[in-house]
Amino acid sequence: MTTVIAQGTFDLLHPGHVHYLSEAASMGDELHVIVARRDNVTHKAKPILSDRQRRDLVAALGVVDEAHLGHREDIFVPIEEIQPDLIVLGYDQHHDEAAIESALAARGIDCGVERASAREPRYPEELLSTGDIIDRILEQRDC
Ligand SMILES: Cc1cc2nc3c(=O)[nH]c(=O)nc-3n(C[C@H](O)[C@H](O)[C@H](O)COP(=O)(O)O)c2cc1C
Numbered sequence: 001m002t003t004v005i006a007q008g009t010f011d012l013l014h015p016g017h018v019h020y021l022s023e024a025a026s027m028g029d030e031l032h033v034i035v036a037r038r039d040n041v042t043h044k045a046k047p048i049l050s051d052r053q054r055r056d057l058v059a060a061l062g063v064v065d066e067a068h069l070g071h072r073e074d075i076f077v078p079i080e081e082i083q084p085d086l087i088v089l090g091y092d093q094h095h096d097e098a099a100i101e102s103a104l105a106a107r108g109i110d111c112g113v114e115r116a117s118a119r120e121p122r123y124p125e126e127l128l129s130t131g132d133i134i135d136r137i138l139e140q141r142d143c
Pocket residue numbers: 007008009010034035036037038040041042069070071072074075076077078087089090093094095100
């Protein structure tokens with residue numbers, strides 16, 4: 001039984017999210033997703049949807065076994081609880097693989113770290129980024 005963890009903000013779900021989670025699910029038998037808390041999203045604009053709504057939507061996807069809201073202070077607490085075999089980082093996530101590997105080793109967690117692939121648009125109007133969806137909304141509503 002291989003347990004895999006994926007993580008992210010997942011605001012306004014789009015096909016790029018589905019691609020990442022499907023790929024992460026294909027790397028093991030059970031996929032757990034950690035949904036970042038709003039307060040911990042500091043490297044870009046805060047999510048529009050609440051923590052609970054983002055978690056519930058991710059949990060409703062067929063490839064996801066369990067979706068968890070992340071820990072408020074220490075991102076390694078859910079990992080210690082879930083005890084995954086593999087953490088799959090998104091293709092553009094700012095987290096550094098080597099830094100995560102050494103933090104896991106320091107806590108005695110035996111877990112691999114891999115990076116997922118990117119999904120490119122399949123047709124010109126396909127939007128594969130939450131930021132791009134928000135820009136489109138602002139543009140089309142003349143905000
Ligand atoms: C291994 C790992 C574990 C994480 N665990 C948590 C967590 O427990 N709580 C949380 O709020 N965010 C957690 N995050 C999310 C990050 O803190 C960050 O907010 C996240 O990468 C969201 O940005 P993104 O959607 O651009 O990837 C985790 C990220 C990684 C890589």
